[in-house]
Amino acid sequence: MIRKFALAGAALAATTFMSGTALAQTIGFSQVGSEGDWRPAFSANMQESAKEYGVDLKFANAQGKQEEQLRAVRAFIAQGVDAIIIAPVVVTGWDQVLREAKEAEIPVFLVDRDVDVEDKSLYVTRISADFNLEGKLAGAWLAAESLGDCKVVELQGTTGSAPAIERKGGFEAVLDQFPAMEIVASQSGDFTTDGGKKVMEAFIKSTNNLEGICASFAHNDNMQLGAIQAMKEAGLKPGEDVLMVSVDYVPAIKDALDAGEANASVELRSAVGEFIYPVVLDYLKNPTELDKWIVIPGDLHTAD
Amino acid sequence: MASTDSTAEHSAPGRVKAIAQSRAIWPLLALALILIVAGFISPNFYEIRIVEGRLFGNLIDILYRAVPTALVALGMAVVIGTRGIDLSVGSIIAIVGAVIVWRIKMGDPHVTILFTALAAGILCGMWNGFLVAALGIQPIIATLILMVSGRGIGMLINLLYGGTDPSFESAFLQGLSTGSIWLIPTRLVLAAGIFLALWLLIRRTALGLFVESVGGNAAASNLAGVNARVIVFVAYVLCGLLSAWAGIIMTADTHTSDPVSVALYIELDAILAVVIGGGSLAGGRIYLGMTVIGALVIQALTTATLISGLPPEYNLIIKALVVLSVLFLQSANARNAIRGLVSRKPS
Numbered sequence: 001m002i003r004k005f006a007l008a009g010a011a012l013a014a015t016t017f018m019s020g021t022a023l024a025q026t027i028g029f030s031q032v033g034s035e036g037d038w039r040p041a042f043s044a045n046m047q048e049s050a051k052e053y054g055v056d057l058k059f060a061n062a063q064g065k066q067e068e069q070l071r072a073v074r075a076f077i078a079q080g081v082d083a084i085i086i087a088p089v090v091v092t093g094w095d096q097v098l099r100e101a102k103e104a105e106i107p108v109f110l111v112d113r114d115v116d117v118e119d120k121s122l123y124v125t126r127i128s129a130d131f132n133l134e135g136k137l138a139g140a141w142l143a144a145e146s147l148g149d150c151k152v153v154e155l156q157g158t159t160g161s162a163p164a165i166e167r168k169g170g171f172e173a174v175l176d177q178f179p180a181m182e183i184v185a186s187q188s189g190d191f192t193t194d195g196g197k198k199v200m201e202a203f204i205k206s207t208n209n210l211e212g213i214c215a216s217f218a219h220n221d222n223m224q225l226g227a228i229q230a231m232k233e234a235g236l237k238p239g240e241d242v243l244m245v246s247v248d249y250v251p252a253i254k255d256a257l258d259a260g261e262a263n264a265s266v267e268l269r270s271a272v273g274e275f276i277y278p279v280v281l282d283y284l285k286n287p288t289e290l291d292k293w294i295v296i297p298g299d300l301h302t303a304d
Numbered sequence: 305m306a307s308t309d310s311t312a313e314h315s316a317p318g319r320v321k322a323i324a325q326s327r328a329i330w331p332l333l334a335l336a337l338i339l340i341v342a343g344f345i346s347p348n349f350y351e352i353r354i355v356e357g358r359l360f361g362n363l364i365d366i367l368y369r370a371v372p373t374a375l376v377a378l379g380m381a382v383v384i385g386t387r388g389i390d391l392s393v394g395s396i397i398a399i400v401g402a403v404i405v406w407r408i409k410m411g412d413p414h415v416t417i418l419f420t421a422l423a424a425g426i427l428c429g430m431w432n433g434f435l436v437a438a439l440g441i442q443p444i445i446a447t448l449i450l451m452v453s454g455r456g457i458g459m460l461i462n463l464l465y466g467g468t469d470p471s472f473e474s475a476f477l478q479g480l481s482t483g484s485i486w487l488i489p490t491r492l493v494l495a496a497g498i499f500l501a502l503w504l505l506i507r508r509t510a511l512g513l514f515v516e517s518v519g520g521n522a523a524a525s526n527l528a529g530v531n532a533r534v535i536v537f538v539a540y541v542l543c544g545l546l547s548a549w550a551g552i553i554m555t556a557d558t559h560t561s562d563p564v565s566v567a568l569y570i571e572l573d574a575i576l577a578v579v580i581g582g583g584s585l586a587g588g589r590i591y592l593g594m595t596v597i598g599a600l601v602i603q604a605l606t607t608a609t610l611i612s613g614l615p616p617e618y619n620l621i622i623k624a625l626v627v628l629s630v631l632f633l634q635s636a637n638a639r640n641a642i643r644g645l646v647s648r649k650p651s
Binding site: 193234 | 346348349355356360361362365369469471482554557558559560562565566567568606607610611613615616617619
């Protein structure tokens with residue numbers, strides 16, 4: 001019942017959109033779902049900024065199911081949209097439907113996650129953040145701030161997860177350039193406040209109150225917020241005694257930056273419409289070969 | 305007087321044997337071993353100082369960090385005593401955390417919030433107790449329902465106030481969790497009080513006996529006039545209440561509510577603590593003191609791993625190996641087999 005109703009609603013919405021704006025570029029966007037905090041913000045931004053760019057956006061929520069997503073993409077092809085944007089639910093199983101889009105001469109753009117297809121010409125480009133770059137940016141800020149001389153404790157994300165591996169890799173790549181910079185302790189805080197706090201408590205004891213430690217690098221803000229609490233409870237001054245740099249830029253870290261308890265946070269943007277639409281619209285005006293990955297930069301925010 | 309002295313002398317070897325066969329010795333031995341190894345890894349491991357008006361050091365950390373797991377494990381011990389299991393304890397903690405932040409954002413007095421949070425835990429326990437005791441659903445399935453839905457419920461509660469910034473400050477609640485009374489962390493004092501109250505309830509009233517009889521043989525205890533359903537129901541409510549207290553401590557500790565990941569897998573640690581403490585999943589036994597030792601073994605291991613400097617990939621492997629060795633030592637079969645090998649060698 002609910003599904004029928006939703007389909008009818010979608011069809012109705014589609015027809016009203018089509019009749020409404022005849023001149024605007026029509027773009028179909030198939031989103032993964034609405035899990036977590038980040039993705040709903042991402043969806044809302046895509047819909048809002050579509051208006052600014054004069055794009056007639058057809059939004060389809062796949063509710064985390066690939067079959068739903070394939071159906072949505074085929075519906076976009078049938079409607080003859082000008083371009084299709086996909087935030088893939090999973091990386092595999094895309095060859096067939098992307099070939100159908102290519103035969104219909106509709107360019108496909110990927111956002112967020114990657115797809116695994118043999119023929120890379122099946123999509124124009126992928127536009128997304130780069131976890132590795134986030135780690136590099138954090139490392140570069142730290143190198144500049146400490147003049148390349150810094151012993152770091154690291155709070156890793158969930159062991160084996162892509163953001164943890166990539167952020168660590170990027171951060172270490174920068175540290176390798178500076179002989180006096182090294183990670184002296186590294187443990188997993190599982191991306192949680194609780195985990196970050198426990199790990200920092202242990203570090204405080206194993207390094208004799210963070211003696212000689214100049215910075216704490218956390219793979220996300222939540223762990224850093226836990227670390228800040230652990231340091232305060234041990235009578236240390238986070239942000240002054242030790243430089244605090246992390247990734248995400250969540251609301252609570254903004255407060256910590258203002259209070260001087262954190263020093264820097266690299267933003268993982270949810271407001272990405274301003275990066276995605278120009279690429280798509282330029283390509284529709286002037287179809288040229290693009291790089292297969294266009295990186296959305298994450299700004300580094302500091303207290304000032 | 306003289307006669308008691310002489311019996312004590314006579315039974316001295318017997319006492320050594322009794323200690324060796326006591327279920328208490330192996331978890332305590334494991335705890336001691338972990339602490340000794342940790343001392344080798346980190347020379348200042350045993351150092352205790354006074355920082356910011358409270359005791360500070362690795363040993364204090366182990367006690368301090370073991371509190372939530374120990375509280376949940378005590379509730380689990382009672383539930384397991386009825387031959388049940390409660391998989392939903394982590395989700396109860398997630399719900400309690402979300403309720404606390406929601407009520408704080410709504411401007412309730414923080415003392416009221418403490419009771420609202422405990423009530424939320426009791427309500428969760430009543431739900432589990434209803435499914436198990438009234439409907440007769442298998443405990444592992446009955447509590448699985450709240451386990452899988454609880455974190456979603458927590459996220460929905462977060463939505464009640466917008467949920468974009470779930471961090472908060474509360475001097476009262478944080479005092480209960482991270483504060484201290486005369487140098488001793490408040491949570492340790494409170495946990496000791498809760499333990500004592502639970503011990504009196506289980507060991508100084510008939511409740512413990514009823515729980516163990518229901519766990520041992522529900523039909524027989526029913527015939528003996530014990531209302532098994534009521535006992536089972538009460539056990540799940542107790543577990544919900546203790547989990548709620550753990551939830552209050554954890555939420556106030558991190559100043560935030562994180563329903564997706566708070567206390568993830570705590571049900572496994574709690575079950576493990578009960579089993580290390582000598583409890584049996586077949587029910588009929590409750591060892592409150594040993595369950596706390598079990599929780600301390602797990603936390604000592606975690607703290608030692610964190611300071612060891614090993615890459616995090618090893619954390620769970622080390623935990624599994626140590627748990628395996630403790631359970632191996634506890635197994636009478638394994639001990640007899642080893643003894644057999646040792647005694648055969650000379651001949």
